[in-house]
Amino acid sequence: MSGSGGRLNGAINTGIFVLRRLVHVLPTMFLILTVNFFLLQMAPGDAVDVLTGEAGGASPEIVEMLRKEFGLDQSTGMQFLRYVQNVATFNLGYSVGYNGHVAPIILERIPASLLLMFTAIVVALIVGVTFGVISAVWRGRWIDNVINVISIWGFALPLFWLALMLIVAFSLTLRWFPASGMYNVYQGHTGWAFVTDVAYHMVLPVISLSVYYLAIFSRITRSSMIEIFGQDYMRFAKAKGLHPARITLRHGLRNALLPIVTITGLQLGAMLGGSVVIETIFAWPGMGRLAFDAIFRRDLNLLLGILFVSSFLVIIANILTDMIYSALDPRITLK
């Protein structure tokens, strides 16, 4: 078959895979909505009392609008149906605290969060995998012990505390990096100057967010590399007289990456949670910071929206993970 035909087939297969996965997650999304609705019902008072009262009172028009939106005059079952119907049309309700619809408020904050998390994952991957490979190659030597200690410590450090200590050291004392914000508002940078300014603001939050994942990645790389070193094909590569570095990287690392891809997908939820505290500390204008503001204003509807959107992001990430997995290992086809 011609190359373009194969590519087309591949694209169709991928498309079918994504569609099938999205259909498969529909029940999960439905369950998340059920949990959300249940939590809304658990809160003291009716939903509108919760949404308006705790947000510091709202005008009678808004109260009226909300009561209509939630259909509070109807039965619980009808309210639930209405809720599901609203969410299905991307209507996540109204935020009294922000005086606007929840969905656009959240969507506006997603890029900043994704930028932070993506950079943190990339940094954690590069450093963690390097650590893991070094550890596995020089197993039992001093460097392995040092890396093991780093990864065990990284696992136990509360990341919000690490963030504060980094601020004390590198921001307040040494004055190397800014402690808050995403860019310098007063200087109004554009183009490359803006990009470097954002990068400069990202240093401390990215380090704080990546340490935990760096620890996980380094540990997993180490153990899977050690397992792979004992495999027949590695002995074969050695017998062929290939250069040790080439064997380690081409034959070893490529296979060791598979479990890492799986873990990255599984850990994304934890990272979204971690970004709430990190964004709060560094005043990073993302979804996590929004969640903190919503806590402060007791804006339950906005929080439920954030829970829903972040769960959806985890699902998307897992689908992407599977696609990367099959790209790395040709034996696995997308099903």
Added chain:
Amino acid sequence: MTGWPAFRRRFLRNPAGVFGLVVIILMILTALGAGLLFPASPLSITGDPFIWPGQSPAHPLGTDILGRDILAGIVHGARVSLIVGLAATAIAVILGMTLGVCAGYFGGLTDVVIMRLVELFQTMPSLIFTIVVMVSLTPSIPAIVLAIGMTSWPQIARLVRAETLRLRNSEFLLTLKVLGLSDLRIIIRHLFPNVTSIVVVTASIIAAQAILLEAAISFLGLGNPNMISWGSMIGSGKEALRSAWYMAAIPGMAIFVAVLGLSLFGNGLNDALNPQGTHK
């Protein structure tokens, strides 16, 4: 070599695991003795504010912004961390073992439904879920325990289910069935004991995660305001980061040591339970 004496010998040979055990024992003693060591409420003001550690013998670890003793806070805070860590883990273990065994043993629709629930709680980011629970209920220790327990059980359920699936078609289990034992009896008397060892290792990791999660929730100001916790101490210390960083630093070290102890203890248990894995 099998049995308890051999296991104990293997565990005690591992210094990191023993260190973890010592940390856990010290933490339990601290939590139990908090009332004796510092009878006054740790939230009461006992001296001048902003006393640095080592400056005054009356306050070895100094005082915070309001003049509350930091050592008293650390000692009493151990209670909250320990209660939350233990109780949330207990919920996770009970739910995870029961649902995991049921999913693996009965299979079919039971399995499908339980695995859907596992997927649900593994999809929702646990910290964000816990935040939403804390905001919709009143912030209290039981609420935080419930929320953390609910997000942690899937880890146990998955392991237990896999182990049960492995045992389900073993001769040992088929014999029990032929003997006419009821499902409940097989599960409680024969399946649970067989999955305990993998559960114990995961439980220590879950306890560590629970302590970190509780600290983050209290740091964000969602904990019980009438109880001091390490997370809330860091939260209030944050306000004085510029002039008195020790207020945030000290409780953070307490969290670090506690979580480190639990995870080293878990690693030690794992190595002692699977001796062949360590000499690979």
